[in-house]
Structures are given as C-alpha cells and as structure tokens.
Amino acid sequence: MAENVLSINNLKTQFSTQDGTVYAVDGLSFDVVAGQIVGLVGESGCGKSTVAMSIMRLLPRQGQIVDGQIRVGGRDLVPLTEPQMQKVRGNDIAMIFQDALTTLNPTMKVGRHLIQPLQIHRKMDERAARAYAIELLDHVGIPDPAARMETYPHELSGGMRQRVMIAMALSCDPKLLIADEPTTALDVTIQRQIMDLILRLRDETGAGIVLITHDVGVVAEVCDRVVVMYAGKEVESGPTEEIFMRPRHPYTIGLLNSSLGLNDDRTQPLQAIPGLPPSLVHLPEGCRFAPRCRHATDQCRQMPPLEMVRADHAAACWHKEEVYAEFTQ
Ligand code: SF4
Known part of the structure; x- marks a missing residue:
C-alpha cells in the first residue's frame, strides 16, 4: 500500500481581523498518498488557499492554526519552528503558485x-x-x-x-507538491500543456499532489480524489469518478453545472450557483450552504454531519439521497 505523504486531521485555521475572527478552515481532514493527485475544489474564498498556506506554514501574521495536525511523511508540521520549516519547504514540500509573474x-x-x-x-x-x-x-x-x-x-x-x-x-x-490554481492565468491550450506536464511529473517522481482549483473540469480530468470545500468546511469527498457520477451534495452539483472540462465546448452557457458564499466572520447557523440551497428544510438549521454514503465517499447534507435521486433523473 502506498504511504501517506500528507495527512491532515481536523485542521482549523483562523484570522484575527477588525471585523472579528475569520474561520477560514474549520475542521478539515484528508490524506494524500504517494503518486496521487487530490483536488481541493470550491469557489474563491472557501478556504482552499488557506489550506495550502497552512501546510506551508506561510500564513500572514494575523493567521493562526488553532487546532489539528498536518503530517508530512509522518511528522506533524504544526509545532515546528520557522528554522525547522525552512528545511521542510523545498526539501519535503514544494508549491506552484497561481501567478508566476x-x-x-x-x-x-x-x-x-x-x-x-x-x-x-x-x-x-x-x-x-x-x-x-x-x-x-x-x-x-x-x-x-x-x-x-x-x-x-x-x-x-x-x-x-x-x-x-x-x-x-x-x-x-519533494514528496508533496501543492499546486494552487496553476493554470488559472493561462489560456486554454497552455492550461492543457501545463496539466499534462504535472501529470507526467507525478508519474515520473511519484510525488503526491494537492491541486487547488475552482475549476471542476480540471479536477475531473486529472485528480484521483476530490475534496469539495464550502465556507471553510469539507462538504463532500471521495474518488473523483464516484463524486462526479454520484454526487450527494447540492454544492458539488452546482460546481459541476458551472464548470467546463479542458476539452469541453466553451460556447455553451454555464449554470451559475445562485447567491454568494457567506462571510467567514458571520457564518450562518446550521448548514452553511442553506441560504443558497433550494433543497433546504428546517432540519438544515442544524449542521449536517459528514457521513459515509458509500465506501470512501463522504458527504455532509441532510437530504443527500433526495439530492442524488434528483441528479440521476
Ligand atoms: S443540508 Fe440542507 S441546506 Fe445543506 S446542502 Fe443539504 S439540503 Fe442543502
């Protein structure tokens, strides 16, 4: 069995601002094994890049990891000092940023x-x-x-x-590569080339890769697993094909309907998810997606637990089976 190159357990990262505490990452857990690409997907502001900066321990001064573990090669990075982290960055973990310029x-x-x-x-x-x-x-x-x-x-x-x-x-x-929106600033042809390059290098080096993107189409084509984040929380995760063929969370379905694959026809209109993500300072009670969700009921005033729906597929929605039934109609 391939070893875990990254193991994140109950990560909570917060920022202190004049408006209050920003709950940027709120109890996230996932693993990456050697040679695997895990896509971390969600709209801008859902906490994806904060996960990357938490792993790299490159948070701005106002940011702090308040709970959880980030294990790379078995070692928890959270308690490491800055000189210790300098040895980890570049040696064990490397990052590809969005804007090279x-x-x-x-x-x-x-x-x-x-x-x-x-x-x-x-x-x-x-x-x-x-x-x-x-x-x-x-x-x-x-x-x-x-x-x-x-x-x-x-x-x-x-x-x-x-x-x-x-x-x-x-x-x-490095054992672990974090690619934060590596193709966002590029045109479609170059996006394809860069993703092909990342795939080839994964095969050659056996590194584990965390691919952070808002583009579900890219995830569908290159990732082995996907973690869908909304307002700082994981709402659905599992093997990519399973998640995209049998989604159980309305937000995942919204992302699927609003994205294109690298090879899709870009002349077709996309379906936007109505509304905007909530402020990470003033989060809604219960399910954070409720204000945008047409399946919401009174039960959604309580936070839905993240539950296994099939082997290796988890979703946090009170009405996941109705949502899936409608998706398959
Ligand atoms: S728990 Fe309720 S509000 Fe949240 S995604 Fe499911 S149906 Fe929608």
Missing part, C-alpha cells in the same frame, strides 16, 4: 531562481547546480534551456514562466 523575482534571472535552492537544499556547488538547473528546464519542456537561464521572468510567456516555477518546485525532489 508575481512569484518570481523580477530582478533575478531565471537561472538564479533554480540555482539558489539547489545550493541551499542540496548543497550543490555553482557548477553542478547550473548544470542541473538546465536539465530541469529541459525536463519541463523549455526550449533552449541554457539560453533561458540568462533571461528575466518578464521576457518569458505565461506558460514558460509557469514551467520555470514547476522546475523550481521539482528541483529538490
């Missing part, structure tokens, strides 16, 4: 972005690090990699910059 240092050549971490984490000398950096750029499909080492990020296209970030993320052979 703002993540890469505009004053630093592409080569230096790759050489520095190799010198720090893998103790390579300049010559060996340079040679390996060229190999990495070649590996992620950058043409003429030796010449690209001498360019600045703004001289590359969006797709090429994303490939540079992926090369950086892979440079220290």
